Amino acid sequence: MVIEEIEKILHSLKIKDHSKDKINELFNSLKSIKAEYVGRNDQDGAKKIWCLEQILKIQTDYVHAFNLLKTKKYYEAWKIFEQIEINLNFLNPHFNTNNDEYFLKFIRTKVKKFQSLFPYKLFFSPEIIEHEKKCNICGKIISIRNPCGHEVGEIYNGEMCIRIVTKAEFIGISLVESPLQKYSVPFMSDPKTGKTVDHYNYSLLENLLKILKSPFDEWDYKKTQKMYPHSKFKHIGRNEKCPCGSGKKYKQCCLKREGVTLPHYEFLLPEPLLKGRTIGDIII
Amino acid sequence: MKHETYKEKEVQIENTKEDFNYWLNRPYISRNTKLNLENADILIVPVEGIRDIEYPLFPVKTEEVFSYFRKNLDEKTTIDICIEEKDYKELALHYDLINIATFIVSSVALPIFINILSSYIDEKIKNVNDNDRAIRVKFIVQKKSGDSIKVSYEGKPEYFRDIIESIKEIKEE
Numbered sequence: 001m002v003i004e005e006i007e008k009i010l011h012s013l014k015i016k017d018h019s020k021d022k023i024n025e026l027f028n029s030l031k032s033i034k035a036e037y038v039g040r041n042d043q044d045g046a047k048k049i050w051c052l053e054q055i056l057k058i059q060t061d062y063v064h065a066f067n068l069l070k071t072k073k074y075y076e077a078w079k080i081f082e083q084i085e086i087n088l089n090f091l092n093p094h095f096n097t098n099n100d101e102y103f104l105k106f107i108r109t110k111v112k113k114f115q116s117l118f119p120y121k122l123f124f125s126p127e128i129i130e131h132e133k134k135c136n137i138c139g140k141i142i143s144i145r146n147p148c149g150h151e152v153g154e155i156y157n158g159e160m161c162i163r164i165v166t167k168a169e170f171i172g173i174s175l176v177e178s179p180l181q182k183y184s185v186p187f188m189s190d191p192k193t194g195k196t197v198d199h200y201n202y203s204l205l206e207n208l209l210k211i212l213k214s215p216f217d218e219w220d221y222k223k224t225q226k227m228y229p230h231s232k233f234k235h236i237g238r239n240e241k242c243p244c245g246s247g248k249k250y251k252q253c254c255l256k257r258e259g260v261t262l263p264h265y266e267f268l269l270p271e272p273l274l275k276g277r278t279i280g281d282i283i284i
Numbered sequence: 285m286k287h288e289t290y291k292e293k294e295v296q297i298e299n300t301k302e303d304f305n306y307w308l309n310r311p312y313i314s315r316n317t318k319l320n321l322e323n324a325d326i327l328i329v330p331v332e333g334i335r336d337i338e339y340p341l342f343p344v345k346t347e348e349v350f351s352y353f354r355k356n357l358d359e360k361t362t363i364d365i366c367i368e369e370k371d372y373k374e375l376a377l378h379y380d381l382i383n384i385a386t387f388i389v390s391s392v393a394l395p396i397f398i399n400i401l402s403s404y405i406d407e408k409i410k411n412v413n414d415n416d417r418a419i420r421v422k423f424i425v426q427k428k429s430g431d432s433i434k435v436s437y438e439g440k441p442e443y444f445r446d447i448i449e450s451i452k453e454i455k456e457e
Contacts, residue, residue: 093407129341130374144347144365144372152348163347171335178380178417 001029006052010102013216015059023060030056034158046158047094054091055102058084062107066215069114074202075185078118081111082182090160093153103216113221115182117208117265119200123179124186132167141166208267219269226264233260293439295447300434302329303426307366307388312340317368324364325393326353328385329424334375340367343383344376349404350385356400361393380417382409382441387423388432394425394451402445409441419444425451 006026009015015023030053037045061084068077088097088108097104133142137156140148142163150161175186188197212219233243233250242253243260254260307329308318321327328350330340346365353363365372366388377383384405389397401421409419419441426432435451437444 125378126376127378128376129337130344130376133347133374142347143369144350144367145369147347147351151351171337174377174379176379180378180380 001026003033003049003052006030006056010052010055010059013059013103015056016063016215023056026056027053038157043155043157047155050155050158050160051091051095054087054095055104058087058091058104058107059102061087062111063215065111065114066212069205069209072202072206074118074200074205075187075198078115078120078185079183081115084111085182090153094155106216110215110219113219114205117204117221119202119204120182120185122175122177122186123182124184125174125176125179125181126170126184127172127174128165129169129171130165130167131169133163133165136162136164204265211267211269217269219267221268222266224264224266225261227257227259227261229259230255293443293447294437295451296434296436297451298434300424300432302388302424302434303430303432304388304390310340310366312368312371313366314368321364321366323362325361325390326357326363326397327388328363328365329388330367331375331386339371339373341373341375342367343385344374345382346374346385348408352404352408353400356403358396361396382417382419384419384421389423389425391425391427397423398448398451402448405441405444417441 006029009018009026018026030049034046034049034053037043037049061080065077065080065084068074068080084107088104088111091097091104097108100106134140135142135148135150137150137159138148142148150156152161152163154161188199189195190197208219208221236243236250238249238251238255240250242248242250242255244254244262246253304327307313307327308321313321328342328346330342332340334341342365350363350365357363384401387397387401401423405419405421409417418439419437421437421444422434424432424434435448437448
């Protein structure tokens with residue numbers, strides 16, 4: 001397969017209809033073309049293929065994450081969304097991901113939107129002392145005053161330069177709201193079986209995914225505040241935590257007011273998507 | 285002491301005794317290294333006393349910052365790092381806050397230091413669409429009089445250049 005054919009596929013969104021085998025074939029074709037460029041020391045050519053590999057990875061991961069959401073494998077989808085973010089950031093210094101060539105801007109925007117609808121609010125964050133690192137391009141141990149010359153994030157022979165931590169010391173773990181690694185979501189475990197229990201409420205995603213047919217459907221949402229009458233919260237005692245999530249007692253918070261204020265999401269969807277479909281809790 | 289707080293950005297300026305002399309005489313710096321460091325206009329300095337850790341540490345990606353400065357400084361201005369080669373270690377806290385290394389700068393080198401640091405933030409942080417992540421930067425400026433001030437910025441990277449440009453005036457106060 002030649003580069004032009006692969007570029008055409010990446011421009012056309014056909015990736016969503018391709019089988020796993022077909023996608024592997026695309027990756028293998030890019031790998032072979034890159035090897036040819038590297039063989040004749042064409043660094044620009046090899047870099048261009050690296051960019052196409054990243055774009056192919058981003059598009060296929062996005063489709064994969066969407067399909068995982070459709071099958072309610074929310075945490076699995078969450079991890080893929082994080083990978084997409086990372087790969088977009090790797091790609092950005094070498095290829096403008098802020099225009100819609102190859103739908104990268106669309107994917108970046110939608111990944112952020114999907115992420116914001118997940119119920120995860122607290123994360124584990126490891127604290128690590130990195131004693132020794134090496135360069136993945138030349139294998140040299142990093143010396144602070146005499147570096148190997150390969151810059152992190154640059155592309156050499158069609159590969160991105162990174163540092164591999166070879167000696168490290170784990171010193172602690174914190175609970176944070178804004179982690180660097182988004183995959184470190186805390187889950188409960190069943191005390192009897194020891195198995196992980198996903199205790200999170202994914203209703204926002206569930207409702208949205210009832211409507212969306214394709215990963216490339218257009219959608220948006222508006223977040224507002226809505227007041228609900230106290231009659232809806234009769235099961236919550238005065239001394240229990242307020243249902244608004246403030247952390248205060250109900251009697252010291254919303255019970256003093258007319259009702260309970262909760263975040264309210266209005267999904268904005270183009271009309272053709274809604275024809276003949278059950279909208280459920282989604283407000284248009 | 286000056287203290288300004290903005291929405292999404294905060295700058296603190298305070299007097300400090302941590303001048304070049306203080307850093308060159310840290311117990312983990314050998315006599316030979318000290319001789320080399322004495323010529324530097326800008327020094328990257330470690331963080332000491334994190335938790336119960338007895339040795340000094342640098343924030344993750346200090347290697348990248350150091351390399352960026354060495355590549356972009358003019359021939360007259362020199363930068364070094366206040367540590368023995370064998371003792372260099374980075375601390376990765378893995379919060380969504382970009383902690384850039386702490387510097388000490390002579391007032392003569394301050395304008396070029398600010399330009400390069402701002403460009404580093406523009407290129408390496410803003411350019412990768414990490415605008416949601418706040419940055420934390422600290423630098424000490426040693427004035428010609430010998431007095432030193434410590435400038436700390438914490439906030440969105442897009443405000444850094446404008447705010448810190450105004451700091452240039454401080455060196456002459």
